[in-house]
Amino acid sequence: MENRHLFAGIPREKMKSLILLIAILACVILDVYVTFIMGKEIVYTHFFYIPLILAGVWYHTRAIYVAIFLGAVHVLTTFIHTDFGFSIVTLEAVQRAFVFLAAAYFVGFVSREHAKSLLQEEKRRGEEVRKSEGKLKETRDYLNNIIASSADTITVVDMKGIVRDWNKGAEGIMGYRADEVVGTSNRKFFADPEEADRIMELVQKEGEIRDYRTIVLRKDGKPIHISMSAAVLKDKKGVPIGTVRVSRDITKVVELEARIKAERDNLNLILESMVDGVYVVSEDYKVEFMNKVLRHEFGNRVGDICYKVFHNREKPCPLCKLPEVTKGKTARWEWYSRGVNKTYDLIETPLKNVDGTVSKLTIFRDITERKKAEEEIRKLNRELELKVVDLEEVTRMKSVFLSLTSHELRTPLTPMQAQLQMLQEGYMGRLNKKQEDSIAVILRNLTRLDKLINDILDISRIEAGRIKISFESMSLNDTVKEAIKMQEPFAKKKNVKIRARLAELPTIIGDAERLRQVISNLLNNAIKFSKKYADVVVETMQVEENVLFCITDDGIGISKTDKEKLFKPFSQINGSMGREHGGTGLGLAIAKGIIQAHSGKIWVESELGKGSTFYFSIPIKQKITEKEVPYIG
Amino acid sequence: MGERKTIMIVDDEPDVLLSVGQILEANNYRTIKAKDGHECLEKLKEEIPDVLLLDIMMPGLTSKEILNAIEKDSRFAGIKIIFLTAVHMLEAEEEDLLALKQVVDFIGKPFTMRELLDAIEKTD
Numbered sequence: 001m002e003n004r005h006l007f008a009g010i011p012r013e014k015m016k017s018l019i020l021l022i023a024i025l026a027c028v029i030l031d032v033y034v035t036f037i038m039g040k041e042i043v044y045t046h047f048f049y050i051p052l053i054l055a056g057v058w059y060h061t062r063a064i065y066v067a068i069f070l071g072a073v074h075v076l077t078t079f080i081h082t083d084f085g086f087s088i089v090t091l092e093a094v095q096r097a098f099v100f101l102a103a104a105y106f107v108g109f110v111s112r113e114h115a116k117s118l119l120q121e122e123k124r125r126g127e128e129v130r131k132s133e134g135k136l137k138e139t140r141d142y143l144n145n146i147i148a149s150s151a152d153t154i155t156v157v158d159m160k161g162i163v164r165d166w167n168k169g170a171e172g173i174m175g176y177r178a179d180e181v182v183g184t185s186n187r188k189f190f191a192d193p194e195e196a197d198r199i200m201e202l203v204q205k206e207g208e209i210r211d212y213r214t215i216v217l218r219k220d221g222k223p224i225h226i227s228m229s230a231a232v233l234k235d236k237k238g239v240p241i242g243t244v245r246v247s248r249d250i251t252k253v254v255e256l257e258a259r260i261k262a263e264r265d266n267l268n269l270i271l272e273s274m275v276d277g278v279y280v281v282s283e284d285y286k287v288e289f290m291n292k293v294l295r296h297e298f299g300n301r302v303g304d305i306c307y308k309v310f311h312n313r314e315k316p317c318p319l320c321k322l323p324e325v326t327k328g329k330t331a332r333w334e335w336y337s338r339g340v341n342k343t344y345d346l347i348e349t350p351l352k353n354v355d356g357t358v359s360k361l362t363i364f365r366d367i368t369e370r371k372k373a374e375e376e377i378r379k380l381n382r383e384l385e386l387k388v389v390d391l392e393e394v395t396r397m398k399s400v401f402l403s404l405t406s407h408e409l410r411t412p413l414t415p416m417q418a419q420l421q422m423l424q425e426g427y428m429g430r431l432n433k434k435q436e437d438s439i440a441v442i443l444r445n446l447t448r449l450d451k452l453i454n455d456i457l458d459i460s461r462i463e464a465g466r467i468k469i470s471f472e473s474m475s476l477n478d479t480v481k482e483a484i485k486m487q488e489p490f491a492k493k494k495n496v497k498i499r500a501r502l503a504e505l506p507t508i509i510g511d512a513e514r515l516r517q518v519i520s521n522l523l524n525n526a527i528k529f530s531k532k533y534a535d536v537v538v539e540t541m542q543v544e545e546n547v548l549f550c551i552t553d554d555g556i557g558i559s560k561t562d563k564e565k566l567f568k569p570f571s572q573i574n575g576s577m578g579r580e581h582g583g584t585g586l587g588l589a590i591a592k593g594i595i596q597a598h599s600g601k602i603w604v605e606s607e608l609g610k611g612s613t614f615y616f617s618i619p620i621k622q623k624i625t626e627k628e629v630p631y632i633g
Numbered sequence: 634m635g636e637r638k639t640i641m642i643v644d645d646e647p648d649v650l651l652s653v654g655q656i657l658e659a660n661n662y663r664t665i666k667a668k669d670g671h672e673c674l675e676k677l678k679e680e681i682p683d684v685l686l687l688d689i690m691m692p693g694l695t696s697k698e699i700l701n702a703i704e705k706d707s708r709f710a711g712i713k714i715i716f717l718t719a720v721h722m723l724e725a726e727e728e729d730l731l732a733l734k735q736v737v738d739f740i741g742k743p744f745t746m747r748e749l750l751d752a753i754e755k756t757d
Contacts (some may be wrong), residue, residue: 403724406719407690407719407720410719411646411742413742413743414648414649414652414743414744415646415648415651417743417744418649418652418653418656418743418746421656421745421746422652422656422659427655427656427659450743
């Protein structure tokens with residue numbers, strides 16, 4: 001306040017009144033001296049204004065008392081000087097006294113008003129200061145509360161590493177009370193005491209540190225992972241006086257991170273050890289991951305652009321599945337890599353990231369070997385097809401050959417048989433008994449040779465799938481009767497009785513001549529292998545949608561192993577027996593071929609020594625119009 | 634019995650020609666022999682037989698060609714044709730040899746005398 005006063009540096013209150021008094025006295029003495037010693041009554045009153053102004057400034061309107069006093073003195077001195085008579089001089093003195101009064105009042109008034117306004121200003125300022133001080137306190141309390149209630153540790157450490165402040169959070173996390181640690185070194189808190197120096201150095205160098213991870217020890221010795229942020233604390237002049245540190249207990253975070261890392265490592269290990277290649281590419285074609293197999297094949301190109309890495313292109317591939325996969329679709333396709341000369345089966349699936357973007361996960365299955373194998377199989381198949389064609393050609397040629405051969409074989413038989421018949425019929429003159437018998441033997445064997453040729457031709461046609469069948473509506477029973485009639489003489493000769501039990505049957509579609517051939521063959525076999533005076537039983541019946549023919553003898557029977565080869569060509573069970581009983585060994589194979597050409601089945605039930613039963617069945621409702629029917633061997 | 638029937642035998646095998654001729658002549662038929670298709674058609678120009686005994690699978694003209702020639706010429710319309718062959722009947726049918734109306738029978742080789750004589754008798 002004093003600094004702002006008009007007369008700065010003026011002494012205090014007592015000094016003021018002393019100065020004022022001296023000034024007044026000086027004025028009085030000067031007035032008396034001028035008036036009485038020098039004898040001048042009128043002039044030299046200007047110096048009277050000095051005490052007047054001083055009084056006005058210092059004591060405001062109370063300066064009028066000084067003006068009254070000095071005015072009175074001046075009037076009195078002039079009055080005395082004029083010998084106590086009123087003169088113009090006295091009057092002038094009175095006038096001056098009033099001027100003094102007015103001047104004193106004016107200066108005092110102005111000074112008072114000025115002082116008043118100064119005072120008000122001061123007051124206002126004072127109030128403002130009080131107000132802001134209150135606010136400051138409030139803020140400080142608030143901050144103190146925050147600091148106290150913070151879960152994080154907030155500590156202040158001076159430049160020497162001595163703890164200066166220690167909040168509640170620090171007490172909670174570290175286990176030390178503030179009064180235990182304030183004033184002591186902070187080195188003991190760190191698992192590695194050197195860490196205290198390193199942090200101090202770092203903070204000083206950088207001005208602050210953020211999320212600095214280290215391990216501290218609780219009072220009970222338990223290590224805690226913390227993340228520390230610290231800043232230098234400076235005094236008013238900007239000189240560093242310490243550091244304030246905020247630390248958070250991140251033990252759980254660190255543990256979680258460790259666990260996540262372990263799991264990730266585990267996952268990585270799985271991915272790394274997979275035989276299939278795995279890679280992840282982001283929406284903007286950046287390779288985010290490649291496993292070992294792919295790194296081995298294509299090099300570690302994580303961070304590169306996929307179409308450059310895998311396809312050596314400058315633009316995304318035209319067939320790229322990335323756009324559709326990132327929309328949630330799954331794709332599967334085969335890709336041949338020219339670069340590594342391998343074929344891959346690619347399975348591409350969307351992979352949602354934590355940030356909401358979608359990457360593409362691709363599994364590369366190397367199917368190069370499989371492809372090769374498939375190609376090999378295709379090749380073999382083609383070769384096989386060619387061989388089948390060759391075989392078919394061979395079969396056809398065989399068929400043609402046999403057909404020609406049998407024609408050529410029959411040709412010489414024809415004149416032989418004709419000539420012998422003429423001899424037998426006596427065209428060449430009468431024959432004696434021996435000659436007749438001789439011719440009969442020759443003719444019988446001619447017939448047998450003819451039958452053999454026919455059988456060979458039949459079996460070759462059956463095997464070539466070219467058996468000739470002429471299908472017509474026919475009665476199986478009629479065919480059976482006809483066959484029996486034809487075999488009767490042979491049965492009679494062997495003293496075997498043929499007994500027939502023929503059920504009423506519907507007509508079937510078949511080749512009567514061919515079926516008669518089959519039945520004759522079966523009958524002939526049955527008679528051939530029967531004992532003398534035995535019965536051969538022939539039966540027909542309808543079983544469901546089939547007609548069934550069976551013929552039973554009580555002959556030598558057939559063993560199980562022989563049954564299997566019974567229906568194969570040239571498989572007469574026993575060579576010597578075949579010769580003994582006569583026959584070509586083709587009859588049953590031909591029978592099987594004929595029955596199969598009728599979509600039927602032929603089989604045998606037999607026990608060695610106890611006779612056999614041969615069966616065949618033919619479907620009733622069957623319409624076969626083809627003349628050539630494939631043979632199923 | 635009226636007029637003696639004339640029978641033409643066509644076969645490339647001389648022994649067959651001889652044997653069939655012997656049988657037929659012994660049974661009072663007149664025979665004309667031809668050793669192949671050309672000779673057959675040649676001799677047909679000279680004389681038209683009642684019955685033609687025709688082999689299948691001969692060198693020269695095929696049986697089909699012989700049949701076609703007979704079919705074309707109206708003078709031959711009265712000839713009855715009997716196949717006498719080692720070829721299977723179904724094969725003959727396959728080759729469309731049995732379709733012609735004049736073909737009346739089919740005898741497989743080797744034949745019996747009875748079959749041959751019955752077949753010829755039936756042509757009356």
